[in-house]
Amino acid sequence: MPFNVAGKNDALSGGIGNAITHIGVNTLVTAPPGDTSPGLGTTAASTEATGGSPVYARVAVTWAAPAGGQRSNSGLLAIDVPPGQYGFLTYWTASTGNSGTQYRGFAPINGGAARGFGVVDAADLTANTITSPAHGLANGDRVIFYNIFTETIPGGLVEGAAYYVMGATTDTFQVALTSGGAAVDLATTQGEVFFERVVPEVFGSQGQITVQAGALVLDSTAF
Template sequence: MPFNDLGKNKMLDGLDESVSGAITHVGVGNLTDPGTGANYAGTEATGGSPAYARQAVTWGAAASGQKSNTGALTFDVASGTYAFLLFFNASSGNTNNFLGYAPINGSVKGFFSVDTTVANDALFSVAHGLSDGDRVQLFNVFSETLPTGLTEGTVYFVVNSTSNSFKVSTTSGGSPVDITAVAGGEGFFQKVIPEVFASQGQLTVAVGALVLDGTGI
């Protein structure tokens, strides 16, 4: 069931840090799919000097189906590759306090459909903004199922992209994933640009850069 912006705003405001059990802290995770369980499924950043720590977050009021951070976030991180910003309702621990995540640098996103013949393994999305070599995650929408062969949350590489379509591979420049059945026939994509640190560094999130988006609701 689709919701209008008023409904989306009310749901997003239920995630405000002022609401008990909602998103109070943001963490940083590696390239592993974070999952959608109550416990984070990947590996959270750790260690370093200064030491890594989750950061408290403040959210603005939702508007137009979106909600974003009102204060900048700065994370001290040790060397490594980081791909996700993690949403928690606690400053530490990973037991029944994980609420979701957002890909780092995930501003390129949109919906896609699949040719019902499934012959060419292509995902169709007008002016999608992706290029070969980009990393992208795919998600189902409106409780549908992704086309058979694709796995929700997996970080794929874009291959064989055109202006209005693209394919995905499990390796950079590799063979496209074989789509064997349409299933739901559509989905949502979001680009992921991992941040790579060869040594100790800081990962920063500017004001308004972390967006909770109700588009797919």
């Protein structure tokens, strides 16, 4: 059932807003189509950072009061990471552990405003395009797709996999498994998806991922 803004704020004030106490960092491995997100299972599917000097550790997060159906981090987050390629900030209920009770979800790093809903109809199937008015994506962007409630994800797309944008126009785009590769064949299945851009952070040596205050948002307005 839908909730109004006050109801969404109430949900963020308790529940998930209080459950998430720590933020971690997980990798994005470039081995398409296995470039998977941490996923929506009970445990995070991708590899969490480990090691380094200073040693990697999840950082505690404090959330500001919810407003407009959203709630964001109230202070700067600074996470030390060893060399590697990192694609996701992960939500946790504890400072350690991934046994099925600590993981709560993820956010693509540097996703920004490039997210939204896409539709694949009969014409899109022929052209292997995804229609999303003013989607804000550019050729070469990495993008991840999610299923929308009980809708059918378009054929050829794998939920949680990271693709490369190609053939982008103002209102449509295609995706490929590799940069400059062929457009993914969307087969015969129409459907709807939610998408988010991810811009991985790559470190050749020890580094630090920072999240400015207000940049990490728990958003109940997207669905």
